[in-house]
Amino acid sequence: MDRRTFDRFRRLVYEKSGIALGPGKEALVSARVNRRLRALGIDNYETYLRRVTHDPSGEEIVQLLDAISTNVTGFFREPAHFEFLAQMMAEWLAAGQRRFRVWSAACSTGEEPYSIAITMLESAKSTKADIDIKILATDISTRVLETCRQGTYPRERLDAVPRVLRTCYFTQDHPQNPARYTVKDVLSGMIVFKRLNLSTPPFPMHGPLDVIFCRNVMIYFDQGVRARLLQELRRLLRPGGYLMVGHAESLTGMMGDFKAVRPSTYMKP
Secondary structure, eight states, X not given: OOHHHHXXXXXXXXXXXXXXXXXXXXXXXXXHHHHHHHHHTOOOHHHHHHHHHXXXXXXHHHHHHHHHSOOOOOTTOSHHHHHHHHHHHHHHHHTTOOEEEEEETTOTTTHHHHHHHHHHHHHTTTOOSOOEEEEEEEESOHHHXXXXXXXXXXXXXXXXXXXXXXXXXEEEEETTEEEEEEEOHHHHTTEEEEEOOTTSOSOSOOOXXXXXXXXXXXXXXXXXXXXXXXXXXXXXXEEEEEEEOOTTOOOTTOOTTOEEEETTEEEOO
16 A cells, blocks of 8 residues: 555544544554455445445445444453452442443443443442443444343453352353353443444533543544543543543543543543
8 A cells, every 4th residue: 555545544533533643653544444345346446445435325424434443342452441440330339329320432332331340240249229330332333332232251351350250240152162251241231332433522421420431442533532522521520530541542641631640541620
């Protein structure tokens, strides 16, 4: 892929998703665009670009963004966030709160929202009163959202899930072949999966939310997209609610009146 063609794809991806593909990403973009060319039987980039930009259904741009977007995740990834969530759940429950609303804003293949659900259910086990927990999980990729909804994962993806939690919240698809696990209804019933483009606020949700996980996605955005997204996250959080971002994300000078309470954890005052 020559530089001119790469720049055309880079502008298109930024316009449609807010993902900023910097210099040096030519090989990545070429490899992932070529998947779509093979799938469609197209033999050159020019024809494909016309297909994307003149597709009245909008489906092909979704397919392109599915191919371009990077999805790296895992159960209980960056565990300090889940430890903090468990601590806050205990405090909220002790104070009498019974209704909880959480958003996993870049949920990838679902390990994050399912980890949130497990953490909250485990924290609420000793509470006798009815607990109302709802989790919204969104991603720009229709491909990963399908994996989320199926909720089935290979055994090695559950290495970070303690055995007792695997038994409680997952079933083995085939007792003789323990290679794949599927989440139980107690988890899937708590979560709604939706496609959402984080670069185009305002979003249709009204809030207020107790916690937002928006981790390891803003690294793909430029400063303008980040600023608009952070403003929208602040709108959706309730006062005293928490925003979790990725440990590798540098948002210095952009957090406004958010109060840092732990590394990569912020509270809305």
